[in-house]
Amino acid sequence: xxxxxxxxxxxxxxxxxxxxxxxxxxxxxxxxxxxxxxxxxxxxxxxxxxxxxxxxxxxxxxxxxxxxxxxxxxxxxxxxxxxxxxxxxxxxxxxxxxxxxxxxxxxxxxxxxxxxxxxxxxxxxxxxxxxxxxxxxxxxxxxxxxxxxxxxxxxxxxxxxxxxxxxxxxxxxxxxxxxxxxxxxxxxxxxxxxxxxxxxxxxxxxxxxxxxxxxxxxxxxxxxxxxxxxxxxxxxxxxxxxxxxxxxxxxxxxxxxxxxxxxxxxxxxxxxxxxxxxxxxxxxxxxxxxxxxxxxxxxxxxxxxxxxxxxxxxxxxxxxxxxxxxxxxxxxxxxxxxxxxxxxxxxxxxxxxxxxxxxxxxxxxxxxxxxxxxxxxxxxxxxxxxxxxxxx
Numbered sequence: 001x002x003x004x005x006x007x008x009x010x011x012x013x014x015x016x017x018x019x020x021x022x023x024x025x026x027x028x029x030x031x032x033x034x035x036x037x038x039x040x041x042x043x044x045x046x047x048x049x050x051x052x053x054x055x056x057x058x059x060x061x062x063x064x065x066x067x068x069x070x071x072x073x074x075x076x077x078x079x080x081x082x083x084x085x086x087x088x089x090x091x092x093x094x095x096x097x098x099x100x101x102x103x104x105x106x107x108x109x110x111x112x113x114x115x116x117x118x119x120x121x122x123x124x125x126x127x128x129x130x131x132x133x134x135x136x137x138x139x140x141x142x143x144x145x146x147x148x149x150x151x152x153x154x155x156x157x158x159x160x161x162x163x164x165x166x167x168x169x170x171x172x173x174x175x176x177x178x179x180x181x182x183x184x185x186x187x188x189x190x191x192x193x194x195x196x197x198x199x200x201x202x203x204x205x206x207x208x209x210x211x212x213x214x215x216x217x218x219x220x221x222x223x224x225x226x227x228x229x230x231x232x233x234x235x236x237x238x239x240x241x242x243x244x245x246x247x248x249x250x251x252x253x254x255x256x257x258x259x260x261x262x263x264x265x266x267x268x269x270x271x272x273x274x275x276x277x278x279x280x281x282x283x284x285x286x287x288x289x290x291x292x293x294x295x296x297x298x299x300x301x302x303x304x305x306x307x308x309x310x311x312x313x314x315x316x317x318x319x320x321x322x323x324x325x326x327x328x329x330x331x332x333x334x335x336x337x338x339x340x341x342x343x344x345x346x347x348x349x350x351x352x353x354x355x356x357x358x359x360x361x362x363x364x365x366x367x368x369x370x371x372x373x374x375x376x377x378x379x380x381x382x383x384x385x386x387x388x389x390x391x392x
Contacts, residue, residue, distance in 0.1 A: 022144075022151060023284040024292060030345040031290040037337050038323060049326045051111045058309075058329075059101050059120070066093040073248070074236050087248050091255025097123050098260060099312035100328070106135055107324045125224025127256075128192035128232065132217050133199050136210040143324060147268055147275045147296035148285070153206035155269065162369045163265075164275045169370070177366035184261035185254035192228065192253070196221075266358035267317035271365050272298045272350035293321040294342060299351035300358035302335060307355060318349065 042049060069090035077083050104110040105120025124131045137153060145151035149166035157163060161180050162173045199205050200221065203212045213221050232252075236245045267273075274295040278285055285292060297318045301307050308315055313328030319338055320331060342349040352358040 022148070022278060024289040025285060025287050028288045028291065028345075030294075030341065030347065031288050033345070034290065034322060034338060034341040037341055038326075038334055041334065041337055047330065049330065050109055051113075052327050052329050054329050055100075055104070055110060055327055062093065062096045062100055066090070066097055069093050070231070073252075074239065083248065084251070087251045088255050091252045092259065094127050094252070094256045095259040096310060096312075098127060098129075098256075099263070099310065099314055102127070102131070102134075103312055103314070104328055106131060107139065109325050109327050122220070122224070125220065126228065126231075128188065128225070128228040128253075130196040130200075130221050130224060132213045132221055133196050133205070136208075137199070137205045139324075140210075141205060141208055143321065144289075146293060146321065147273060149275060149277065150207060153208070154264065155275075156206055161366075163269045163366075165369065166275060166277060167369075169372075173370040174372065176370045177363055180366060181258075185257040187261055188253045188257040189250070192225075196225075262359070262362075263311050263314055265362045266300050266352070266355070267298055267314065268296060269365055270298050270352075270358060270361040271368075272352075272361065290322055291347065294318055294347050294349065297321050297350075298358070298361075299335070299349075301353070301355040302332070302351055303353075304355065308332060315355075318351075 041047075069086055073083060073086040073090055077086065101110070101120050102122075102124040105117045105122075106124065108114070108117045110117050110120045121131045121135070124134055142152055142154045147155060147164070149155070149164040155163045156167075157180075159170060160183060161176050162169050199210075200212055203209055212218075232249050233245060236248070276285065276287070276292070276295065287295060299318050300315050302315060304315070308331075313331040314320060316328070316331035316335055319326075319334045320328065322338060323334065326334070339349045339351075352361060
């Protein structure tokens, strides 16, 4: 496979590479131009790509929010009308840890120091996931094969939903635009208690093989699960009845699940995103890798500063997919540069003006994918490259 370009200055030798041999089109003018312009931005401004002071401040605030919500919920209250808002707060803070701290650390975008990236990536283990499995599933697979059916496991919900026009439709999918919103909240429980273990035991993520964790990686995997379930269940059970602990565990993870799932879906599973397949004659993708990222990804609510702060810049998803090793606090400044370059090379830069518009587009896409008549991807996705040369 043609590996994704390394747009950062940090060596990516330690970043796991995709397992399958799917290749993309040769690098084109857009790939080199967008990289040149972004490099020029950092050279002219003198700003750092990583180790940004505001990230360390933000990390302190988010972790304090998380710790305070947990402590007050478990140790500080007995009234349900206080506990319920705290459970919502804890779920939101856990999602914030994932969006901001873990995500940047897992992409080696938090710091130039590898140990800091590793430490921040490990916050996912604190949330019940596995930083080891996530690095393979997200970095190597999703970022390499975004929205390619059969390759990108993040758009595979199994039989419960149809996110791609190339996936099999079942009769009950006609209601998925109604029921999937409720099911999104249960995904973290499945992830925490089953998916990671299944991936490690089988050595597979969807159709991809990956090396099972060994040595310290295995110790970290098991210790992370033990710490999470101690925090989520064992410690609360010392103070509260079983049914209360289970009920609030479900409530907290449900809030976390809805938030995490919706933010991901607004970036990839909307009307404006493409779902291309390899060419039948060559078996490779028609577009270059960077062009593919623009075609399959959508921004949303770029002017909403509060949302941008909370979701760790993941509303600037195009910028993130092109430059995953740059800290997310820089994405807002990079967006005009990327958009101008897309216009120059005839690429449609898709962005919903508001969060609400993105949600509405995802709703319509779910409904379309559930229709009895096969959806026409060329009708739903009008983002096509019109040429490899810049416009005059």
